[in-house]
Amino acid sequence: MHSISWLSLSWCLIPVLLISAIYYYWNGKPSEVLLSSARMALQLVAVGYVLVVLFAEPSPWITGLVLSVMICAASWIAIRPVRQHPGFLRPAFTALLLAVGFHLAIALKLVLGVETWYEPSVMIPLAGMFFSNSMNAISLAAERYRSELVEGKQEKAARLAAFHAAMIPQVNSLLAVGLVALPGMMTGQILSGVSPLIAVRYQIMIMTMALGVSGMGAALMLWQLGRIEIHTRIANSAKNQR
Structure with a gap:
């Protein structure tokens, strides 16, 4: 290897x-690219040193702590397009927790057959990829869902449009892999x-x-947002009738 x-x-x-x-x-704002790139480099270097320590002495507590930091960061980043509006953070956290946890269990136990779940050399790279994909899908779903509602769409129609938008990158990746690029x-x-x-x-x-993980994360996010939207409309309707 080079x-x-x-x-x-x-x-x-x-x-x-x-x-x-x-x-x-x-x-535009070149500072956005420069700062993001600098942050990326610093984060990766820091993570590299952390992983060296984790790989040398695996610990369920440290691995659990790393996963906790990852899901908190992913939840916060996922709601970035709608962060100015309340009510998105908790659904994003729940969607990430359930979607990533479910697929990690499948990958680690059923596909790879690992004996120690907290093995950082396996758990952390997989969790990172799963969180990243689900985070992006949730972000796209939340932004599109709100946009559709603002345009006056019905909740079910907004949910479907948002889910389709969130899945476009994943479907494109499935179609392109091996033909356009090697992942x-x-x-x-x-x-x-x-x-x-x-x-x-x-x-x-x-x-x-x-x-x-992307589809499940987006679906769980939209399901929660749909329930919130329905409850909000019922509450507003009851309030107006008083």
Whole structure:
């Protein structure tokens, strides 16, 4: 496997500066890209050092703590498009907890057959991928759901439109994998010397779990938002009749 030095890694600034320049010339906010990229690099370096320690001394408590931080961060990021409106954080947290927990159980016990659930070298990478996919689906679903309601759509129609929008990236990924691009996990395994046929099996697991965790997360989020919307309308109707 090829090793990347820190000096060689500095060439990765080129795409960051390129996109920042586009933002600047189109009167956008290049600071958004620059700050996000800097935060990404710092977060990954910090996580790298944390994982070195975790892998050396696995602990259910530390793994549990890491998962807790991940779900809290994912919940907060997921509601970013609708953060100015109340009532989205708890549904996002619940949807992530149930969707990711369910699919982690399938992947760890049924597919991989791991004996120790808190093994950080397995649990944390999988949880990260699952949280990321579900987080994005929930974010898209919440934003689209609210937009549809604001436009005057009925709750069921808004829910369906939001679910379709949330699933577009996942369906596109399923259609494109192997034809348009090799996914990140598969590419990483091949670069590290793993047989492509073994890498394919892992990638199939990741793609199907990502589909499930995204769809389940979005559905749970929309179901909760639907109940809130219905209860709000009933309460407002009763209030107006007084």
